[in-house]
Amino acid sequence: MWIKLLLAIAILTLTGCFGSEKTVKKPVSTFTITGEADVPDRSLAVPMAKNQAFFLLSKAYKIDKTKFKYLNFDDNQKLLFSEEVDVSSVPPVDVKAQSGGYKVIYKIERSKKELENLEKREIYGAIGVGVTLEHAFTDAFKKVLKNYTKDSSEKVEGYLTIVNVNSINYSSKNVTLDLDLLIVVKDSSNLTKREKANILGDQAVSEYYKKKYQSASNFIKEGFKVDQNCDRCFYAKALLKKDEGDIQRVLYYLEQAIKIDPNVLKYYQLLQKVYYAIDKKMESYKIESEIMKRFDSNGDILVKENPPKGESPKVIKLPKMESLNYKNGITLTKVIKKDLPIVQITAGFKFGTALAPIDKIGVVKAMINMLKDGVEGMSSKEIAQYIDQNGLYLWETVSGDYSQINCASLKDKGDKCVEILTKLLKTPTFPKKEFKKYMNKEIRKYQLKESSPHYLASKLLYRVVYQKPHPYRYYDSTLKTISNISHKDIKTLYNQYLIPENIHFIVSGDIDNSLMDSLKNGFESWEKSGKKIENSENKVKKVDKRGVIYLIHRPGSVQATIKMGTTTIPYKDDNFLPLYLANQIFGGGASSRLFMQIREKEGLTYGVYSGLSEKKESGIFIISGDVKNSGVKQAINSMFNQLSLVKKSGFKKEELKNKVENISGKFSISLEKLSALNDEILKSKFYGIDIKKIENFLKDLKGVKVDQINKVFNSIIDQNRLKIVVVGDYTKILSQLKSFGDVLVIDSKFKPIKTK
């Protein structure tokens, strides 16, 4: 019942010779590949034959494969290509590659052994693909028939694409493929009688396979679903073990796919994987040649080049750093970087929001922010004018464990930075009028923040991940804690903690002695407080179970914001770097596992990432993404699947190697900016890490082993210990969440609400 296909013969000879006879010619430095293919259309056989021909040739003559780009047939199906190559060290041979329609049999006259191997892997490869595709296709196809036609034999044609190759496993006897397939149904009134007969034939054969492989067909039924966005598109899932098959049938389907959708790459890649798995006695699969991977949009084979390797990396030179101390306890780091006429002074304070009493969360931020609201001899407005008139950038950052105030300017205004910082730090007045204004503004800003789903989700996640009484659980203040803060609290906090012994300065950029002298004059005379600095330890309790899922109802949300998180380890812990690397592979960027799966394969989100916070005590690991309302369940499942995959198979050496490269490069890029340099130094300083660690960072990074990252990630990140918070419209997503456990629906104040 199959068309007997076309014979495609690509005959490859040297130096412009045509023909298929075996000839041994004198080696020359230039040759022309020519071929003929007797094919009426662009079936899969054509590119396979071309590719095979090229592959053999490039192997035989050790040709630099990057020099080959296209091997195109012209209108007369003549394959023409020429390239200069040194063949003097290899005896020339003729290679005949034959593409016989559906069978795609290549005959190689160079070596009997090669011929045997090739035929063998071809057959087995086709078996693996063919039966799998067939099952999925036929099963899905029948459902289509039910939906779209009364008479299944007359009106339907379809094609199928592999959406995703989930896994391919090999044993000594079987090839197991787990595939997601897309079937698109077309009206095919123009089908020939023969094609219709084929469809009927397929159905009959599929019944046979279904009986034989019952488990596979059950799986297919479970995985089958209708695509909401395309009324002619269906998804099927195929999982099958197979040890025999029908090559012709496989290729028929492949050809159908090519005709309608040139995206045959995935079929082809799959076929290649199976080929090589069997060729390597099923121990492992390896794609030997990158050149056999790809078709272009016209169905022509593209020979894939390897990316350029580039030159050897340049040595990364850190700017010169120097540590200094004043007698009053202030410490300094001086960083000289003179490429631009700019400077930055960072004053870091050894306390952050975690210092605040639980009923007055927000007081530390208020004190730091209010430093510029009045100093001796200057009002808030005058300070603002001073800053702007001198072209200074002044900004504050307050985190859990430490805080900072930064001033950046042109080099010739560096002394103005020192001057204003001296006043802000040493003589703030905290005027009552400004205090009132600040508090009013904070209360109004609170309403703004509440409109952000990410703010709400993070705030609640911190609260459920960190347990009472740990201060890290307070992601931000509440209206109540803000209103508890008094003017006196601000002044008390300042007097108690903003003292020379708690300050570390970083002065960086195009600095000279006069700037350092100004700083010394401004701060060395500041009297030492003599106060004993408390360094209380507050251990974080580990999250022990997932517990209830929190759903913050946000009416009218067109997406759902998912955050899940758990406690980790302190920044200073030796395992932090391996954990950081593991997280980067898992969800740390656009090439991460999470991003590739949930955005690039499933299209559920614009972005999905995981992150790791750096804390004195335990930090937090968070997976976060905004996903389409209809995809909440699928997205959470995918997040869990990715975690399970790490648990089961771990991260790979190659992934770690790539990530180490990635972080090393980012490190050198970060050296461009003063702000990044200052932040890194300050973090090390306050987390008790020797500043030399920064200098050794690249060496330490390269020393991390894959076993370490797998061990640390799997011991700390456990999906059963991830707290889950979702923000969205409960009427659209609640039912999806219930499949993961009990769901508590709450409002933006975290109060339970009744659901309909």
Next chain:
Amino acid sequence: MRYFYLFFFILISSTLFSEGIEIKHFKLKNGLKVYMSKNSSAPTVAVALYYDVGSRDEAKNRTGFAHLFEHMMFQGSKNVGKAEHFKYIENSGGQMNGTTSRERTNFYEVLPSNKLELALWLEADRMESLMVNNLNFLNQREVVIEEKKQVEDNRAYGKVYPQLQQLAYSNFNYSHSVIGSVKHLEESTVIDAKNFYKKFYNPNNATLTIVGDIDYEKTEKLVKKHFGDIENSGVKIKRNDFTEKEQKKIRKKTIKDKHAKVPAIAIAYQAPSPLDPDFYALSMLESILLNDNSSRLYQKLVKEKEYCLNIGGGVDYHRGPNLFFIFSIFKPGKLNKVKTIIFKEIENIKKFGVKKEELEKAKLKKRTEHYFQLQSNLNRALLIGKYALYFDKPELINSEIDMYQKVTVDDIKKVVKKYLSKKRLNELVVEVK
């Protein structure tokens, strides 16, 4: 010397940075313009490739397509599989992205400098042979629709700028948003993508900039190696109508925002384009009127009266028509008071001008901003690319700062009178739903 030295030693401030940024330029036979600039302060390199296509080039029934196509550029090419671009760059220690605006689409990579060739190879590969196929197209269409929801539909004030654009421009090519309409995105097909690629993604419609720790001769060779043989498709670009009529009547609109908890106001006036001296004079108002803590409206509305939670704005940087805009989130019930203060302050400048010290402050702010943005090779590459593409004047990276420095107090008074007039006013009020 083979290169055109575009600029030497423009003195911005003799005490500060006596040498400007050096730029070398050459053009390939296929029309690709290439700019190189050496900066060895860190062993990194930035590559920026600008295509002269943005949302203003879209068909009326395909809004959002330029941006969707930017996503497609990461879906694989002849030698690079789907999303492998991300991997190649990240695995080499780099960063990359693509962005689309009204007037251009750009792609960039920042890498350790020894990996320069990788960035060139990747950009050349997708310029020459993008793999546009249906599966990838459908996937990215979904991603873009989610992006639109995230940045516009699911957050407070997300629709303010698109709505303001719609109000302030009469020409459709400017009045529609870059991210476009979901309906148009859903109706678009892989065939549209293929045609778009052929039309706009050609070497003669692109500008390549390379900045960092590079060797000029080696870099030129690499560019020629990877881009030299790329052919133009030959499809001619017939540009849309880019003219904008002068506004002669005030326009007002009120929208309800279901996610906003506090009302807001956005105000816009049609403004001149860069290179016009009026543009630089109007830009000074960013510092004098709006954005600095010492600015007039910040002090009055945020600090003194406490009507507003914040205020900000400025002039857009487009080569086509621009908007001078103000945005503020304010206390419920204070709309009229906020408007009165804003318009009164504008009238004050028309009548009395600005103080010399206010102008000096604004100029110093621009100078400081200028040097801080030059810290990164990427910023340098993006600036040179933008200036070259928009105006064929990459040297503006050094000289444009002078145009700000030349502004006088009289210039400001003149431009406020000329551009911030009632008949040119567009007012968008955001109410809480």
